[in-house]
Amino acid sequence: MEPGALLPDELDTSRAQPPVRFIPTPSAPYQQQHRLARLLEQPAEPDGEPAAPPSDDELQAEAPPLPHAFGARVLMWKQDPSVGEIGTRRAYLPGPVLAGPRDARITPGTPGIDAVEPNALGDFVTQPDTPQFDAVHTFAVVRQTLTMYQRALLAAGLDMPLPWQWNTSMDTRPLAVYPYGLPNVMNAFYSRTQGCLKFGDFIPNGVEGGESARVYTCRSFDIVAHETAHAVLDGLKPQWLLADAPPQTGGLHEAFGDLTAIFLALSQLDQCEAVVAQTKAHLHDKTYLSDIAEQFGMALGGGTGLRNADNDLTLSQAGTQVHAISQVFTGAMYDVLADMFAYERNPVHDDCAAVLHRVAAYLRGLLLRALIAAPDSAATYVDVVNEMLRIAQD
Incomplete structure (x- = not known):
């Protein structure tokens, strides 16, 4: 290209000013407290004389760490x-x-x-x-x-x-x-x-x-x-993108992409709360979490998203195209996520959104470590699953 x-030639890249409601600003009580605190940051010397200028050694000293x-x-x-x-x-x-x-x-x-x-x-x-x-x-x-x-x-x-x-x-x-x-x-x-x-x-x-x-x-x-x-x-498995990689290796790449979208959503507590409220804490109920790229999928004529992570496809049904076969691994991982959440959930002792956040964090770490431990080339679904089981048992 x-x-x-x-x-596009007609693209307007001028900067538009957002409405005030979009700008996060400190509250009035914070501003008042901040002004009072500033008065105490560099008090004058006891005799009223201004503080001496810093020495060369002080100027060359390493800057303090960022807050x-x-x-x-x-x-x-x-x-x-x-x-x-x-x-x-x-x-x-x-x-x-x-x-x-x-x-x-x-x-x-x-x-x-x-x-x-x-x-x-x-x-x-x-x-x-x-x-x-x-x-x-x-x-x-x-x-x-x-x-x-x-x-x-x-x-x-x-x-x-x-x-x-x-x-x-x-x-x-x-x-x-x-x-x-x-x-x-x-x-x-x-x-x-x-x-x-x-x-x-x-x-x-x-x-x-x-x-x-x-x-x-x-x-x-x-x-x-x-x-x-x-x-x-x-960056972790460069040979997995080679043209001669088997379909399941390409499927792992595509499944990792879709699962990353799910894991990133569940790494944010506000999204965990939204999913729990939308599904009443039952992840197999219809939810935006399992629909991947909703707007894009509907624009291409699909009913919901581009792909559905909450699926029961098998390898024999999916074929060998990498996006299609990826749904088998994605669906299996989504089932594990839903089952682990259902097992760990106990509303009497813990907030459901917090449990979902914690379960997703464990599962994405387990998957990432299994992918790293999997063969550097021609990896299959069985390779990754076996590594997940081994790591979980350690």
Whole structure:
């Protein structure tokens, strides 16, 4: 694809100011307390003389560590735009986030959307349905996905990095993200050779409304998490994406993408609460959690999502196409999730949303460790399941 084709000519990338209600600001009582605290930060010397200027040694001393509150607030889709139960909500991203937004591991692709600048509080809160909002949302989901799996490894006592496939001691390039990377294309993909994620946008066939009906895949929480999962797994198992890999190996890649969308949702307590309320704590009831990429699936003519994680497909029914066969593994994992939640749930002793959050955290860590331990090439479903059983018994 030519670089100039990454953005439509008519795209307006001017920055729109969000309404005041979208901007998270400290409350009035906090502001008053903060002003009083500032008066005590650097009191004058007892004799009333101003404090002496710092010495050269003090100036050259190492800067103090960043406070725990250092990070950025963002406004983002917590699910698909079509999922009304969640909609847009504020989220907190710990760690430094620079204009773009970008950080050491994730950067906006160029040419692309104009860099989004943080506001005075260091936050990225923009008007929905604008290029700036889409850039922030896409970055946020990629960052949350990477952070989720890094935490899963740390929780298991594995202090190991999650590199991108091309990273070496001499090549630390970040993953480039193109929210509008595939204009008028019904697709989104991860590219190892280009070191990027690209997301398409399109007007569904037979739908009236023109540009107002355009579907942006970058706005889908599920799709962004799915594609990021491909990048994460490719960094761990680079031979799994080779052209001669068997169908089940490709199916593991696709299943990991769909399961990542589910696990990322369940890593957030507000989404756990929404799922529990929607299903009355029965995960086999109809829920947006098991529908993957709802808006995209409906735009392609499907009844609900692009795929359904709560399925009972068998290998003989699925065939060998990687997306189809992936549903067998995804469905089995979803059954395990639902069964573990049903077994662990005890509303008398613990909140159901907290239990779901905890069960999902255990299961995603178990799956990630099993994938790492699986064969470096030609891995099958049995290989991964056996590793899960072995790790669970240790």
